[in-house]
Structures are given as C-alpha cells and as structure tokens.
Amino acid sequence: MDARYKSRDIERRSLDVDSLKRSFLEWLVYSVGKDARAATRRDWFHTCALAVRDRVVDRWMDTTRTYYHEDAKRVYYLSLEFLIGRLLTNSLSNLGIIDECRQALDRLGLSMDDVVDSEPDAALGNGGLGRLAACFLDSMASQGLPGYGYGIRYEFGLFEQRFENGWQIEHPEQWLQFGNPWEFARPEVLYPVQFYGRVEEFRDSVGERAYRWVDTERVLAMAYDTPVVGYGGDTINTLRLWSARATSDFNFGHFNEGAYMKAVEQKILSENLSRVLYPNDATEIGKELRFKQEYFFTSASLQDILRRYLQHHTTFDNLPSKAAIQLNDTHPAIGIAELMRLLVDHHGLRWDKAWELTQATFAYTNHTLLPEALEAWPVRMVERILPRHMQIIYEINAKFLNRSKARAAGDNTRLSHLSLIDERGDRRVRMGNLAFLGSHKINGVSALHTELMKETVFADLHAEFPDRINNKTNGITPRRWLKQANPALSELISTRIGEGWISDLQQISALKEKADDVVFREEFRRAKRKNKKRLAAYIARQTGEEVQVDSLFDVQVKRMHEYKRQLLNVLHTVALYNEMRDNPTVSWVPVTKIFAGKAAPSYHMAKLIIKLINDVAKVVNHDPSVHDNLKVVYLPNYNVTAAEIIIPAADLSEQISTAGMEASGTGNMKLALNGALTIGTLDGANVEIREHVGADNIFIFGLTAEEVNDLRANGGFNPREVIASNPALKRALDMISTGAFSPDDRNRYHPILQALTDGGDHFLVTADFADYCRAQDAAMQLYRDPEEWTRRAILNTANMGWFSSDRTVNEYATEIWDVHPVKPTHDGEGFR
Ligand code: GPU
Incomplete structure (x- = not known):
C-alpha cells in the first residue's frame, strides 16, 4: 500500500477538558457500543483509556519515526x-492531564476514582x-x-x-x-x-x-x-x-x-x-x-x-x-x-x-546469589529442545577453556568452576556463566551484592575478567511511587520546592532544611495521616478489621520468603503481645502490624508462615486485655495497586532479611521515599540507604553479611542455646509450638519449630531476635515523640533522591549501553 498523506492531515487530539469529554462520548458509543445509560464502570474505564490512548498515539509514532530516521x-x-x-493514572499523570480528565468525567457525572478502580x-x-x-x-x-x-x-x-x-x-x-x-x-x-x-x-x-x-x-x-x-x-x-x-x-x-x-x-x-x-x-x-x-x-x-x-x-x-x-x-x-x-x-x-x-x-x-535461584538446565533437556544451541554452547565453552589462564596454570578445580557445564551429578548448563561469558558487562544491583558476586558465585570468572563486573544500585520511579501513589505528600512537596523533583529527584534534598520547621512538620504529618486513613479504610474493606489511625503502622510488604524473615517479625509480634498482657497498666505505644505478600504455590514453609500470621492475628485482635494497642493484619493479594495504597501510609518499613541474602530490595526505597523510617539489617541497598539518610535516621540491627558468613563457616551456632537464654523468645516459641494460636491443630507449626532448632536456623532468626527487639523498642520509644519522629521521616524523604531509577538508568546508559537521549520531532512530517 502506498498511502500518500502527511501526519498533519490527521487532526491531533487536544488535551483540554471539552475535547476529552467529546472523545469519551464518541468512544463509548462508537467503540464500546453503549449509551451512557447502559454503560458500566468497566465500560467507562475502557472508554477513558481509549480516549487517553488517542492522545498518546501520534507522539508515539513521532518518537518511533525519529529513532528510525536518526x-x-x-x-x-x-x-x-x-x-x-x-496504567490509566500513570498515562494521565505523565501526560499532565489528570485534572482535565477528572473534570471531563465530572461533567458526565462520573467519579474518576471509580473509573480508575475498574482497571485490572x-x-x-x-x-x-x-x-x-x-x-x-x-x-x-x-x-x-x-x-x-x-x-x-x-x-x-x-x-x-x-x-x-x-x-x-x-x-x-x-x-x-x-x-x-x-x-x-x-x-x-x-x-x-x-x-x-x-x-x-x-x-x-x-x-x-x-x-x-x-x-x-x-x-x-x-x-x-x-x-x-x-x-x-x-x-x-x-x-x-x-x-x-x-x-x-x-x-x-x-x-x-x-x-x-x-x-x-x-x-x-x-x-x-x-x-x-x-x-x-x-x-x-x-x-x-x-x-x-x-x-x-x-x-x-x-x-x-x-x-x-x-x-x-x-x-x-x-x-x-x-x-x-x-x-x-x-x-x-x-x-x-x-x-x-x-x-x-x-x-x-x-x-x-x-x-x-x-x-x-x-x-x-544478576539479581540474586541464592543457589536455588541460579538457573542450570540439564544438558540432556537443552540438547533435545535446542540441539543447535547445545552445540554452540559446547563450542563457546571449549574455546574459552582452551584460552583461559586457569588452563595455563593447570588448575582443574578452577577450570571446573569456569566451565559452562556443571559436571557434578546430571550435567547442567550454567546460565549465569553463559550470560557472563557472552556479555561485555555484568552488574549487581546494590554495592554489597556486587561485592558478594565477586567473592562468591562469580569469583573465578571475575579473576579471569576483572573489568566486567560493575555495580548499578537499583532505583524506583518517583512518578509512580511518589507523585501518583502519594498525592497528599507530593502536593505538599511541590508547593514548597516546586515540581522539579518529579523529573530530577535529587532536588528533593531541598526539603532537608524543612525538617526543623515546625509548620512543615505539622503539614508532613497531616499528609501521612491522610494516607493512613485511606489505608485504614482499605484494611476495613479487605479484612473487616478496624485499626487505629494514630497507631504506629509497622509495614512488611514483599514476597513471602524465609530469607526475608517475616517469621522474625511475627515472633516479635508475639513477644510484644505478651509484654502488653503482662503489663496492662503501662501506656503502650499502639502498634498496627501490617503484612502483605504472596507465597509461591509450592513453597509450603512460606504458606505455613502466612497461616501463622493469620492465626496470631485472630488471637491478638480479639484479646481485650491488650486494649486495642496491638493489631495484626494480613492484607490479601498484594500487588502494585495495593502497594500504592499501603506504602504512603507506612510509619515503619521492615527490611529485615538475613544479611547477604537480599540482592538489593526496592520496596525499602519506596517506603523511605514516602517518609517511613526503616528497621533493617545491613543487607542489599539498606546499606546505601543508611549512608544517604544518615545512621541516626534508620534502625539498624543484626548480624552483618560478614558475620553471617563467619558464623556459618565456623560450623554455625546453636539455636537451642540462644532460645534457652532469651525468655521472651522461648515463651513465644513455646506458645506457637503448643498450639496457643492453633487450638484446632496444636501440631500445625512443628515444621517451623523444627527449622529453627534441629534444622539449624539457616536464616538466623533466633540469632538476630534480641537485637531486632532492641531496635523495635527504640522505634516505639521514638514514636512517642511525634516531632522528632516527623523530623527523621522528613530527612528520609529528603535524602532518598539518589534512589530514583532515573539515576540508575543513566548509569546503565553511560557506563554499559552507550545510548543517548533522542528528542522526538513533533513537526507533523510525512510518515509511511
Ligand atoms: N528478584 Br533472581 C526477584 O524479584 N525475582 C527473582 O527471580 C530474582 C531476584 C529481586 C531480588 O530478590 C531483590 O533483592 C531485588 O531488589 C530485585 O530482584 C530487583 O533487582
């Protein structure tokens, strides 16, 4: 087809309210095929998305055409x-027409929130x-x-x-x-x-x-x-x-x-x-x-x-x-x-x-060092499914091993580590080694993780190619994770320092000086409170549980994994519950423990820990002797949409993985940017978060990666001794093991107890328990002082600018990809 037209022959869609409203009605009738009386919320979502998409398409073609021409x-x-x-709010927000869209829908008698909520x-x-x-x-x-x-x-x-x-x-x-x-x-x-x-x-x-x-x-x-x-x-x-x-x-x-x-x-x-x-x-x-x-x-x-x-x-x-x-x-x-x-x-x-x-x-x-996550496909399977690729892999391997220095030195152990084929047991193709050999740069996702890559999984390849491994600490987009998810705080920030932070997050550091401004602190608290109310309503809708808006919202949201140690958090919850019951006259800081996250369907231990949290919640939430000072909720179906509601409302951010096991974490960044204080181990990007927000504004506890390594190298430790010497821990574990939270099945949690004792407590939950409780106490004490808490929360937000994914992507662009920004021409030149 040889269609002769210029893109300027097409009338570009305008971004004003009237034009949007007209588009909505047209799309509803001519594409969705309904009239306004019959349209459901979902129909309106589709209508709205299609009208917004119209405003994207011509710029999209301009962009693609410019890349092509240049x-x-x-x-x-x-x-x-x-x-x-x-994507609806994201597209509107990045196009800069949220208000226009809201007004256009308003004129049709529709609520933008309802439309937004109809999107899967x-x-x-x-x-x-x-x-x-x-x-x-x-x-x-x-x-x-x-x-x-x-x-x-x-x-x-x-x-x-x-x-x-x-x-x-x-x-x-x-x-x-x-x-x-x-x-x-x-x-x-x-x-x-x-x-x-x-x-x-x-x-x-x-x-x-x-x-x-x-x-x-x-x-x-x-x-x-x-x-x-x-x-x-x-x-x-x-x-x-x-x-x-x-x-x-x-x-x-x-x-x-x-x-x-x-x-x-x-x-x-x-x-x-x-x-x-x-x-x-x-x-x-x-x-x-x-x-x-x-x-x-x-x-x-x-x-x-x-x-x-x-x-x-x-x-x-x-x-x-x-x-x-x-x-x-x-x-x-x-x-x-x-x-x-x-x-x-x-x-x-x-x-x-x-x-x-x-x-x-x-x-x-590379995103993990966990051995169980390193892909290694059986040679026999690769051979059967991709026979030519298996040949090519052998060829790459032969040429590499022939040339490598290890061969020159006659070191067979090293040679076996360098090989693309793991010869132990059934032979497997090491996909990490293949990716390493076939790439000019290999990166880890936080400073600590990258150092550990060099020392562990890729030690031998690193010795062979010392310039290949580099670090690119992860980041998060401030558009979705602050501007869109947290309108209350973003508007406050923009009224004080302008909107530059949205595309240049480093500018948010201008808030530092506002941490000492009592009026700003009050406004910052008000924004947080608004978000907490929104979350409390969500919790009530999802779980039926009423939580106190002014309690400390202690949030752990992430996939369920033993190394992420949700179990450590539950054990602290049980210990706190016991303390509150033992000391009913003390004026306790009210705490709401909020969990969310999915477990892989076949990961039985992770699913059992979910059940434990829900069982603990059932007991704690209905025990009048704690006077509502402690609530535990597990929000179902954690996903991006839920995260956008939960994260802006958090006071305390749980980043408590066994040191050395979390490659980076990115939820840690989202929470700190939204003004939560972190309680965490020196793992993944927590290390760099501490450097940026300052050691006084974060609660660090637990063994370091090096200490974890030494402990394991020296034959581990004895969790039974640790348990015996810590009465609070012992009592919590005894309650769990004797069925205090599972009267219907008193043996339910034996596998957990087993893993913590005979199993050797691989994730060092018991080893870190005491120090974790100390850090938790420090957080609760600080929460009694709202001015000081807010001051530190502001300093977290103000110091998180470096963790923008814009910075991360720029580092990739200049140090790995050698790609440069290209400005699209929107001049309506002819295109075909
Ligand atoms: N991560 Br490997 C995943 O989410 N899924 C995976 O299959 C693998 C890694 C995570 C890391 O656990 C986390 O620490 C990191 O922040 C994230 O990738 C992004 O790098």
Whole structure:
C-alpha cells in the first residue's frame, strides 16, 4: 500500500477538558457500543483509556519515526517479567492531564476514582525483578532514551491470592478477560520460533563446515505493543510483548476426524507457551515449559532486533553501536547462543566475528546469589529442545577453556568452576556463566551484592575478567511511587520546592532544611495521616478489621520468603503481645502490624508462615486485655495497586532479611521515599540507604553479611542455646509450638519449630531476635515523640533522591549501553 498523506492531515487530539469529554462520548458509543445509560464502570474505564490512548498515539509514532530516521542506538531490555500495574493514572499523570480528565468525567457525572478502580492490575511479574523492569521503562521514556522492553504477553498473570481459614489459596488472574485497551495487536509482526529437531552438517559455498537445524517444530510469536508514556509526554517508547500462535500447518480442512482433533490439540499445546507466568520468585522451577518460554521470547526479540537493524545496514559490523541488549537475569541468557546461531548459521558470519559482536552487544544483570535461584538446565533437556544451541554452547565453552589462564596454570578445580557445564551429578548448563561469558558487562544491583558476586558465585570468572563486573544500585520511579501513589505528600512537596523533583529527584534534598520547621512538620504529618486513613479504610474493606489511625503502622510488604524473615517479625509480634498482657497498666505505644505478600504455590514453609500470621492475628485482635494497642493484619493479594495504597501510609518499613541474602530490595526505597523510617539489617541497598539518610535516621540491627558468613563457616551456632537464654523468645516459641494460636491443630507449626532448632536456623532468626527487639523498642520509644519522629521521616524523604531509577538508568546508559537521549520531532512530517 502506498498511502500518500502527511501526519498533519490527521487532526491531533487536544488535551483540554471539552475535547476529552467529546472523545469519551464518541468512544463509548462508537467503540464500546453503549449509551451512557447502559454503560458500566468497566465500560467507562475502557472508554477513558481509549480516549487517553488517542492522545498518546501520534507522539508515539513521532518518537518511533525519529529513532528510525536518526538510526539511533537503541537499548533492548529483555525481561521475562514486567510488573506494570495499572496504567490509566500513570498515562494521565505523565501526560499532565489528570485534572482535565477528572473534570471531563465530572461533567458526565462520573467519579474518576471509580473509573480508575475498574482497571485490572497488570501483574506480568512476581516481585522486585519485574517491578524494576517497569520502573526502568518509565525512566527510559522520561529521559528520552530510545529503550524498548521485550517480554511475554502472558494470558494469566500472577495468581490472585485469597485466604480461606487463613491459608493462602491461589486463583487465576484474568487480566485480559475484558480486553486490554492499552495494547495494539500486530498480527503482521510474526516470527517463527523452532524447537526440537536435529542438526545437519554440510559444506558451505567455500567448503567450510556449516550446520543446519532441521525437522523442527515451529511456533509463531506475534507482537503486541503497549506505548510507554514518558513524563511530560514527549517521548513515548514501546513495550513489545510476544504471544504464541500455532503455525498455519494446522490446516484443519485436510484431516480425517482423528487427525483433526489431534491437530486442534497440538494448536492448543503450542499456544500454551504464553499462557501463564510461573509464580516463583527467586527460586528455580526447572520445568521444560519455562525453558521454552525463555527461548520463545528471546528468539522472537532477537529476530525483531536484527530486522530493525538491517533496515539501515547491510553488514553486522555496526550492531554493537546500534543495539545494546540487557539481559534481566539469566532468563533470556539463551539469547547469547541464539544470536550466535542467527549470525553464523543464517547470516554466514565467521565464528570469531560473531562472538565479538555478541559480547559487545549483550550485558547481563544478576539479581540474586541464592543457589536455588541460579538457573542450570540439564544438558540432556537443552540438547533435545535446542540441539543447535547445545552445540554452540559446547563450542563457546571449549574455546574459552582452551584460552583461559586457569588452563595455563593447570588448575582443574578452577577450570571446573569456569566451565559452562556443571559436571557434578546430571550435567547442567550454567546460565549465569553463559550470560557472563557472552556479555561485555555484568552488574549487581546494590554495592554489597556486587561485592558478594565477586567473592562468591562469580569469583573465578571475575579473576579471569576483572573489568566486567560493575555495580548499578537499583532505583524506583518517583512518578509512580511518589507523585501518583502519594498525592497528599507530593502536593505538599511541590508547593514548597516546586515540581522539579518529579523529573530530577535529587532536588528533593531541598526539603532537608524543612525538617526543623515546625509548620512543615505539622503539614508532613497531616499528609501521612491522610494516607493512613485511606489505608485504614482499605484494611476495613479487605479484612473487616478496624485499626487505629494514630497507631504506629509497622509495614512488611514483599514476597513471602524465609530469607526475608517475616517469621522474625511475627515472633516479635508475639513477644510484644505478651509484654502488653503482662503489663496492662503501662501506656503502650499502639502498634498496627501490617503484612502483605504472596507465597509461591509450592513453597509450603512460606504458606505455613502466612497461616501463622493469620492465626496470631485472630488471637491478638480479639484479646481485650491488650486494649486495642496491638493489631495484626494480613492484607490479601498484594500487588502494585495495593502497594500504592499501603506504602504512603507506612510509619515503619521492615527490611529485615538475613544479611547477604537480599540482592538489593526496592520496596525499602519506596517506603523511605514516602517518609517511613526503616528497621533493617545491613543487607542489599539498606546499606546505601543508611549512608544517604544518615545512621541516626534508620534502625539498624543484626548480624552483618560478614558475620553471617563467619558464623556459618565456623560450623554455625546453636539455636537451642540462644532460645534457652532469651525468655521472651522461648515463651513465644513455646506458645506457637503448643498450639496457643492453633487450638484446632496444636501440631500445625512443628515444621517451623523444627527449622529453627534441629534444622539449624539457616536464616538466623533466633540469632538476630534480641537485637531486632532492641531496635523495635527504640522505634516505639521514638514514636512517642511525634516531632522528632516527623523530623527523621522528613530527612528520609529528603535524602532518598539518589534512589530514583532515573539515576540508575543513566548509569546503565553511560557506563554499559552507550545510548543517548533522542528528542522526538513533533513537526507533523510525512510518515509511511
Ligand atoms: N528478584 Br533472581 C526477584 O524479584 N525475582 C527473582 O527471580 C530474582 C531476584 C529481586 C531480588 O530478590 C531483590 O533483592 C531485588 O531488589 C530485585 O530482584 C530487583 O533487582
């Protein structure tokens, strides 16, 4: 088609209230197909989203066209997870038309809050890793960086969590049930992805040995694009998610009945590739379908990246100066072998040239050191599913081991650590080593984590390539996590220091001097109180529990994991409950313990701890002898939307992982930015948060990573002795083990007691208990002094500027990607 028109022939949508209102009515009638009398809230959400999307599309095309015309270097963020959440407020806010939209809806007699609440929460991720990817998309677009997200369009996102008798029950989350107004299906952007088959060797035209992957099964990857609106609406980037489609080989007409049913079955099976997000967070799954998902989206993305590159280039020499590919953990690491295959087998490059280009293009981010989360796929499985890739991996390994210094030194142990193949037991491909070898930069996500990478998992590779590992401490986007989630505090901040902080969070440091201003403190408290009221209403709606707005809101919200030590927090809760009962005449600081977070469906210990918290809540909340001074709530179905309500209302932020185990944490940053004081260990980014907010404004406790390491190296410690010598701990554990919170099943918590005693207390809960209680007491005492508490809360907000994901993304852009901002031209030039 050769359509001749200029983009200025199209009337661009205006951002004023009247125009919005007109669009709403048009979309409602002509697209949703309803009149205002019949429209439901959901219809209005779709109407509103489509009208807002109109205001994004022309700028989106301008952005894409500018990148194309300038042949700009792009960065491709490959991630199996994007934990986006809702997009309506985000798009409106970044376009700067929240008020206009509210007024337009108002004129139609509609409440903006109701419309906003009708949007499903897009949960295409598990936790920190997926949310980091979403924050990076916002930061790249907000700074005009040509950044693309590539991932999977899961039909089912992370499960919905409900409680039955206090137990977690998983329900399917059907975010696409009523359609997704933000996405554009691109049925013509379709790539074949192959599986299984075998490899044929042959001689190429110049007589060189070459390989062909044949007799494969094919699945098609179809693109769905979602615009990513940068702050100010100037740059609109693209998130491209792949959906699996069966190939047209399933041509039903030609079959007899039996073959027909089989063909339909096959079609469904191949489309299962994009059916569901695996609900595991930082734990290995080891399922074949997961491996196929990883290859599916990586292969489609690389084909798309090469197609885009070849629009402007005839050789691959400039690939690294036009494309940077960031691997979000090892999930897309098979991309190293895939790019080699595409360059060598499809485009006829020599091995060494292809390897040089591959290394220069890829970079890899590691997000955990937990051994159970380091991907290692059985060689036999990789061989069967991707036979050509297995050959390529062997080839990479052979060439590397041949050249490595360890070989020269004849050190076989070191050589076995460097190898891509773990030869212990069934042979496995170490995806971390593959990602390391195939990348020019490897980064950790906090200063401590990066140092530990060098000392532990990657010690030998680091010795071999001392310049490759670098640190990029995580960050969070201030647009979603302060401006949108916390309008009360953001408006206060903006009236005092202007709006510059929204795109340059360092400016928030101007609040430091306001910490000593009694009027500002009063206003800061008022904002926090407003958020606490909002949360209290939410808690009442979700759990039926009434909590005191003026109690200390002590918040632990994150995935359920033993290393994150929700158990330590419950044990303190029980100890505090006992103290309150023992000393009823003391005037206690009222405390509300707030928990939220999902457990992986197969993680039994994590689910048991959820049940324990709910059991403790049932007893404590109904015991008149504590006079409502202690409440415990577990909010169901923690997700981005819930986080936006909970985080702005927190007084105390629980970041209490066993030191050395949390790679960074990002919830810690969101809470501190919103004026919560942190109680935490010196783990992950907590270390840097302490440096920024000041040691006086944070409650640090517990063993350090080094002490944890020493303790374990020296044969551990004896938890029974620790328990015996701490009466409060002993009493709490005795109550739990004798059924004080589970009269219906007195043995219910034996596995927990077992893990803390015979099990050796791997996560050092008992070891850190006493110091944790000391820090908790300090926090409660401080809370009695609202002026001093507020002063420190303000200093937390004011000192968190460095933790903006804008800063993080800029560091990646300059130190790893070498990409630069590109200003889109919105001049209405012709486009085709
Ligand atoms: N993280 Br690996 C996840 O959320 N999921 C994973 O599968 C892996 C890591 C988290 C880390 O646990 C957390 O400490 C970090 O802040 C986050 O990734 C982002 O880097």
